[in-house]
Amino acid sequence: MKGYFIVFEGIDGSGKTTQAKLLAKWFRDNGYEVLLTKEPTDTEFGKLIRKLVLEGSIIDGSRISYEAEALLFAADRAEHVKKIILPALREGKIVICDRYLYSSLAYQWARGLDLEWLIKVNSFAPRADLVILLDLPITKSLERIRGRVIKTEFDKLVELQRKVRENYLKLAEMFPEIRVVDAMANIEDVHNNVVTLVKHELLGL
Numbered sequence: 149m150k151g152y153f154i155v156f157e158g159i160d161g162s163g164k165t166t167q168a169k170l171l172a173k174w175f176r177d178n179g180y181e182v183l184l185t186k187e188p189t190d191t192e193f194g195k196l197i198r199k200l201v202l203e204g205s206i207i208d209g210s211r212i213s214y215e216a217e218a219l220l221f222a223a224d225r226a227e228h229v230k231k232i233i234l235p236a237l238r239e240g241k242i243v244i245c246d247r248y249l250y251s252s253l254a255y256q257w258a259r260g261l262d263l264e265w266l267i268k269v270n271s272f273a274p275r276a277d278l279v280i281l282l283d284l285p286i287t288k289s290l291e292r293i294r295g296r297v298i299k300t301e302f303d304k305l306v307e308l309q310r311k312v313r314e315n316y317l318k319l320a321e322m323f324p325e326i327r328v329v330d331a332m333a334n335i336e337d338v339h340n341n342v343v344t345l346v347k348h349e350l351l352g353l
């Protein structure tokens with residue numbers, strides 16, 4: 149059995165984590181071995197990055213540069229690819245990853261970094277077989293994540309989310325493995341659409 153590498157992408161609140169779990173269950177129920185993973189990773193490295201990003205990338209009281217942030221995400225990814233993703237694919241597992249390379253392209257590009265540079269520093273990372281981009285209007289995403297953010301950060305967040313969504317849609321034009329799925333529907337309908345896509349694109353069903 150051949151391993152497949154499937155990635156979920158989308159802005160915050162688009163439902164990636166829920167859909168990644170549901171797809172993992174669907175594969176397991178159909179007799180496949182699955183590795184469900186995410187970025188930033190659950191390793192000590194990933195936890196550090198998550199902390200830096202979620203706490204506003206503060207080191208010693210000052211903000212770290214967006215370049216440094218991009219390189220930290222890339223370093224976490226390098227470890228993830230080499231030690232977790234590629235070994236699982238070699239064992240024939242289905243690897244489902246909640247955020248990957250494409251998050252760096254969409255978010256760090258939205259921070260104002262050069263897209264070509266981002267592609268270059270991530271060039272060690274193999275492209276996925278299928279990227280499911282859960283697309284959602286910003287107003288809907290904000291409704292879903294409102295409870296998660298503090299008020300003073302909210303306006304900055306709206307602008308960032310808007311840019312990130314735009315970037316993802318531009319990336320979908322550039323990377324043929326990216327498929328856009330409407331994330332407005334209810335959880336079950338989105339899941340069914342994801343399964344249809346996977347069957348059609350990867351399993352030849």
Ligand code: TYD
Pocket residue numbers: 160186187188198201221247248249251252253255256
């Ligand atoms: P996420 O896993 O969505 O956070 P949580 O599960 O804690 O809600 O990722 C944290 C943030 O990191 C998210 O806003 C997107 C951002 N991010 C990047 O900017 N670049 C990257 O390469 C990755 C993987 C994530």
